[in-house]
Amino acid sequence: MRFLVLHRALRNAGDFLIRRRAIELIRAARPAAELVEGQAWRPLEEQFTAPGLERFDAIVICGGPGFQPRMHPGIYPLMPLDRMRAPLFLLSMGSFFFPADRDSIASHRLDRETVAFLRWVSRRVPMISTRDQLSADLLEREGIDGATMTGDVAWYASATEMRPLPTRIEHVAFTPPANPLFFRDGIALLHTVRRYAPAADLTVVFHRNRQEPFEQAARALGAETVDISGSVEGFRHYDTTSLHIGYRLHAHLYCLSTGGVSYLVAEDSRGVGALQTLGNLGVDPFRKRPAPTMLRRVWSAMPRLGNPARRPTRPIGLAVSRVLGYGDPSSRLTAQLDRDVSDGFARHRAVGDQIAATRTAMDRALQMLP
Numbered sequence: 621m622r623f624l625v626l627h628r629a630l631r632n633a634g635d636f637l638i639r640r641r642a643i644e645l646i647r648a649a650r651p652a653a654e655l656v657e658g659q660a661w662r663p664l665e666e667q668f669t670a671p672g673l674e675r676f677d678a679i680v681i682c683g684g685p686g687f688q689p690r691m692h693p694g695i696y697p698l699m700p701l702d703r704m705r706a707p708l709f710l711l712s713m714g715s716f717f718f719p720a721d722r723d724s725i726a727s728h729r730l731d732r733e734t735v736a737f738l739r740w741v742s743r744r745v746p747m748i749s750t751r752d753q754l755s756a757d758l759l760e761r762e763g764i765d766g767a768t769m770t771g772d773v774a775w776y777a778s779a780t781e782m783r784p785l786p787t788r789i790e791h792v793a794f795t796p797p798a799n800p801l802f803f804r805d806g807i808a809l810l811h812t813v814r815r816y817a818p819a820a821d822l823t824v825v826f827h828r829n830r831q832e833p834f835e836q837a838a839r840a841l842g843a844e845t846v847d848i849s850g851s852v853e854g855f856r857h858y859d860t861t862s863l864h865i866g867y868r869l870h871a872h873l874y875c876l877s878t879g880g881v882s883y884l885v886a887e888d889s890r891g892v893g894a895l896q897t898l899g900n901l902g903v904d905p906f907r908k909r910p911a912p913t914m915l916r917r918v919w920s921a922m923p924r925l926g927n928p929a930r931r932p933t934r935p936i937g938l939a940v941s942r943v944l945g946y947g948d949p950s951s952r953l954t955a956q957l958d959r960d961v962s963d964g965f966a967r968h969r970a971v972g973d974q975i976a977a978t979r980t981a982m983d984r985a986l987q988m989l990p
Contacts, residue, residue, distance in 0.1 A: 623677060637874060673705075752897040785881060786965075790820055790862050791860060813865055826847040883953050
């Protein structure tokens with residue numbers, strides 16, 4: 621067997637974690653298969669010859685927030701579907717929309733092109749693997765057959781990666797938000813983390829390039845910073861931390877998958893889906909804040925209009941976060957942390973059981989491969 625595994629590991633460290641763990645899962649399920657990696661953001665015919673594409677027995681797209689507008693040919697250009705011969709498997713695919721309050725989740729719909737593509741996929745394979753129940757429910761509402769929650773490939777760690785739960789808080793890792801609407805809240809949370817554990821080492825970890833507002837805040841608090849963009853190796857930093865608190869989904873999943881302690885603040889449907897699936901270890905800021913349609917549109921535009929990576933738009937994001945932010949999550953998080961410390965992190969122990977229970981569905985998805 622010869623499989624083409626498509627990934628989107630460009631810069632975001634989380635995408636590199638998805639890539640590694642997806643390949644580990646596929647290798648374990650089909651040890652004799654030859655795996656060839658490809659870039660999911662480029663057309664297949666730019667990467668491989670026609671005879672080369674004919675030799676693949678399956679094409680696997682691993683992970684990522686693919687259920688969004690123009691999934692094909694926008695997010696995943698692939699090739700004209702009438703020329704694809706190998707079956708296409710979607711492994712641990714998730715949704716991506718913002719905001720993700722209850723009303724937005726219930727009313728969210730996929731665009732016509734994406735629905736047509738997913739129906740094309742579902743007619744050719746028995747299952748579409750989703751990384752959380754929110755995404756599976758979204759596909760079910762669209763009438764797409766076979767959507768099954770199998771968990772994120774990133775939360776399936778090997779036994780050798782497991783570690784004991786902490787007995788004291790000696791080192792805290794904090795991950796900042798990507799969406800500028802959460803910058804004010806994130807800086808407030810970072811200050812709370814420092815006050816909560818004043819004697820602990822504190823590190824601000826960037827998953828996709830350094831963010832100047834959080835570098836400044838880290839310097840003011842005497843915290844270290846580290847940028848793990850562009851590879852999977854930086855996740856080893858979390859192996860030596862007592863706990864992670866922050867906004868990066870795959871920092872959260874990595875820590876939980878290896879038996880560690882983590883609290884996530886959701887930024888969009890990706891984070892909300894993870895919290896709903898793995899036990900609400902963190903804060904869903906949308907839960908009690910339904911918003912008018914116009915405000916939701918402003919929120920949705922902010923990651924682009926207030927892009928912190930560009931100097932001209934950076935002040936916009938910071939300014940708007942002071943007016944339209946969701947509110948400092950510190951009190952809710954510290955209350956959870958106090959409770960979990962007192963009972964020996966029982967909720968985190970339960971995550972291992974949830975992951976083990978979901979593994980059966982993941983194994984079924986992997987067994988679909990030729």
